[in-house]
């Protein structure tokens with residue numbers, strides 16, 4: 302009975318995502334005030350700084366980085382692309398994979414200009430802002446593919462999509478809580494993606510705190526599991542990860558722009574047991 306309810310919940314989430322609009326999502330979340338590079342308290346600079354630190358501390362390394370539930374965004378791999386020779390982007394929806402492909406092929410027609418993001422991460426790395434073109438070229442070189450994924454499947458990616466040893470690192474931002482009908486599915490999804498990671502590999506997880514919905518497009522209200530820090534820590538433990546660090550960002554009033562009811566953001570650095 303409980304299993305059937307869980308399956309129905311997952312199917313309802315998948316149905317919601319059929320109306321996801323990449324252009325609107327980018328506009329809501331990846332333009333000012335949420336992406337204001339003049340402000341340290343803007344949410345995007347906060348995320349980029351957390352990822353920069355995590356990828357440059359020296360313990361995260363290897364050959365393969367997988368981004369889980371990339372959506373139509375690239376910000377989450379702008380630091381990791383300097384550390385890993387191979388990066389795989391993944392998403393459930395073809396519209397998002399298409400948007401990423403457009404940028405990678407440099408064909409024009411992208412729904413967002415990633416230049417200020419590339420410049421900001423160059424600045425974090427102590428490079429001149431004009432180095433952004435080199436970073437863009439490197440990202441285009443190391444992203445080897447953009448693949449389908451379903452975090453609710455015990456095997457989230459197609460057989461043979463990744464080497465049997467698994468990835469050295471996973472990054473995932475605002476995916477698991479936004480695609481899971483409840484805390485149990487969130488925890489299970491954490492376990493499923495862990496199968497893509499080698500033992501001792503790192504998980505960098507960014508997600509929403511206290512959020513019950515977000516807009517995936519005009520009038521497209523997508524339910525979210527409202528999480529608190531204790532639940533995130535318990536789910537990580539239950540799914541076979543050891544927490545290294547958890548940091549929390551509280552949304553300033555003027556970042557609450559009506560496209561969701563998020564109150565904060567967590568950043569987790571963890572290791573697979």
Ligand SMILES: C[S@@+](CC[C@H](N)C(=O)[O-])C[C@H]1O[C@@H](n2cnc3c(N)ncnc32)[C@H](O)[C@@H]1O
Pocket residue numbers: 315318321369370371372373374377392393394397450451452453473474475476479480
């Ligand atoms: C809130 S968006 C996050 C996008 C991006 N990572 C970011 O940081 O903005 C959630 C993403 O999860 C994807 N998604 C939906 N269902 C999924 C599933 N079952 N497995 C993996 N990803 C899924 C959606 O297509 C969407 O791109």
